[in-house]
Amino acid sequence: MALLYHQVLPEPRPGSIIPTVSVEQFRVQIEYLTSVGQVVPLEDLLRPSPSMQPRFAVTLDDDYQSHGEHVLPVLQRYGVPATFFLSGRWMFGLGRYWWENLDQAIADRGLNDVCRTLGVRAETPHELATHLEIDFEAQARIEELVSPTSRPISEGWFKPLFESGLGIGFHTLHHPRLTRLDDEGLDQALSLGHAEMATANSAGPLLFAYPHGRAGRREASAAEQAGFAAAFTTSKEPVGAGSDRYLVGRWEPGALPLPEFSAELAWRLHAPIRHVTS
């Protein structure tokens, strides 16, 4: 089973549009995984298992500073591997993702003010975020709503990830929903920043995680063509040697307390594996 996390913070802000778990919730879940099975490098899940023990892999998506600050110390404490699926925005001088700015703007100014300023109607932060996914004009204006000093990105935040020797994968530079792109746009999204990330990582073909976790057969073929070793969705199925390498599921447990986490994990481990389909 491959698990997915996004942001891990000491005190997650309630109502944040970024999926966030607390450091303690993350620690408890990792500790549990090590107590009931083996946490292995992500690519090992796609190979036949040498033992009967359940195997887990930990993955983290997006360019978040919390990966180095809060995730690495927990991983190192338990001695477990993980794979970080990064966009590599820093290599292109790009700042935070638009939704991080949106999250900040909503926290600073309130949802109504942000909606009014962007000229968009939404009842909840998630509704606004979903709308902005395809409203590129409004997306571009969010940055103006946030003071650049309100949450600065520390320079070189990504270096500890590369120095840790843990897995680095690619997640596209601009994080579009690939299923909405035409064929040309899809190929572009898979190639823009791919070579730079591969060079920065220098450990052979990269693994890939689909932005928003969404992919079908067309996106899977394109990811294979683009030279990735395997590609991961958020479709929640367990992973095995027979999994479709370009549509591998991951499960995001979020902030589930331990009893629910362990129960759902046990249930999900017994779900059928997604095999290659034509």
Ligand SMILES: [Zn+2]
């Ligand atoms: Zn993402």
